[in-house]
Amino acid sequence: MRTSKGVEWAMHTLLNLALLGDGEPVTTAQLAAAHDLSASYLNKQLQLLVKAGLLESVPGARGGFRLARPLEAMSALDVVLAVEGDEPLFRCTEIRRCGTIGERCPEASFAQSCAVKVAMGRAEAAWRKALAEQSLADVQAAAAAQAPAVPARVRQAFGRD
Amino acid sequence: MRTSKGVEWAMHTLLNLALLGDGEPVTTAQLAAAHDLSASYLNKQLQLLVKAGLLESVPGARGGFRLARPLEAMSALDVVLAVEGDEPLFRCTEIRRCGTIGERCPEASFAQSCAVKVAMGRAEAAWRKALAEQSLADVQAAAAAQAPAVPARVRQAFGRD
DNA sequence: GAATGTCTACTCGGATACGTTCTGTCCGAGTGCCGAAGG
DNA sequence: CCTTCGGCACTCGGACAGAACGTATCCGAGTAGACATTC
Numbered sequence: 196m197r198t199s200k201g202v203e204w205a206m207h208t209l210l211n212l213a214l215l216g217d218g219e220p221v222t223t224a225q226l227a228a229a230h231d232l233s234a235s236y237l238n239k240q241l242q243l244l245v246k247a248g249l250l251e252s253v254p255g256a257r258g259g260f261r262l263a264r265p266l267e268a269m270s271a272l273d274v275v276l277a278v279e280g281d282e283p284l285f286r287c288t289e290i291r292r293c294g295t296i297g298e299r300c301p302e303a304s305f306a307q308s309c310a311v312k313v314a315m316g317r318a319e320a321a322w323r324k325a326l327a328e329q330s331l332a333d334v335q336a337a338a339a340a341q342a343p344a345v346p347a348r349v350r351q352a353f354g355r356d
Numbered sequence: 357m358r359t360s361k362g363v364e365w366a367m368h369t370l371l372n373l374a375l376l377g378d379g380e381p382v383t384t385a386q387l388a389a390a391h392d393l394s395a396s397y398l399n400k401q402l403q404l405l406v407k408a409g410l411l412e413s414v415p416g417a418r419g420g421f422r423l424a425r426p427l428e429a430m431s432a433l434d435v436v437l438a439v440e441g442d443e444p445l446f447r448c449t450e451i452r453r454c455g456t457i458g459e460r461c462p463e464a465s466f467a468q469s470c471a472v473k474v475a476m477g478r479a480e481a482a483w484r485k486a487l488a489e490q491s492l493a494d495v496q497a498a499a500a501a502q503a504p505a506v507p508a509r510v511r512q513a514f515g516r517d
Numbered sequence: 518g519a520a521t522g523t524c525t526a527c528t529c530g531g532a533t534a535c536g537t538t539c540t541g542t543c544c545g546a547g548t549g550c551c552g553a554a555g556g
Numbered sequence: 557c558c559t560t561c562g563g564c565a566c567t568c569g570g571a572c573a574g575a576a577c578g579t580a581t582c583c584g585a586g587t588a589g590a591c592a593t594t595c
Contacts, residue, residue: 196440199539222566224567238569254568255548295513306502310502314432322480325478362578384529403531415586420528420529
């Protein structure tokens, strides 16, 4: 069990787009070259971000992608859900109702949620909460504090400035 | 991204083994029949639990599995790590170092951990902490509180009592 | 009758196929720019 | 010289293969017990 590569790609791509400002839209090819990624596959992930409302796409010639809203209004959870979908980490298939045990227990035994499901859901809620509490602006600020020289290099890499 | 079925199977199986006490070891066939699972595949998961030290296996005729330690000393995290392995949810492939951006930045920019990795790791730590704080004894207690009649039925299903 | 050796039935353990998801690629639909033609 | 129209190059969007992992299954290694044989 591990998250898709698309999450990492999407996070870095969103941060790059933020550094470039709200001018011309940026093409998939440029965004892919920035980190040496597969342009076609990155495009697939960006479409998911568009569908989730994190990006706006401009079709046609001189088209591309730009942020749909500022980084302050995007959480890490938004990115994960956009790429991975909002299905739960742990899926309860209600095996408690099946087999020699399930058949032997009265229906009333299953009125409440499965205790295993509840325990797993509690942990997943903590994960989501921690993701939701971190905006992409926070991530960008942390990155900039670590390496102040990088933002200017990013703009150079995209031919801006 | 979602957890393996094996996690659900392992959790319920461990709880069942606890209800049966520390007498005769229980065979894979019995444990599988309890919830109508594939015996061979369940056996695969149980072997992972043995390797992780949660179960003891008795080979040969009249063999089977029994708990290696009481439920109080097992956390939900132990089960997840045993079945899924201890690889991180989010794997950072250091794409920040690649492409036109990576080549343009001095090596010193990458001295510290990637900010994206840190953000994701923070959320994963919260998930693991929440899992570690819940022992299987807690889960069993919650289940028993919901449906007090079930434990006796479980023992019946296994021919105990 | 007791001890011993063998044999059989049973169970774990790992090696072997199948299906689904993730990963990666390709081509078509749509759009803006450029240039030529006409007024 | 200005306007208009057509062609073209470029980009997103979704449909199409390949690889990796999760799922499921089967067969061999090893053990405990039962039975026949021998003393």
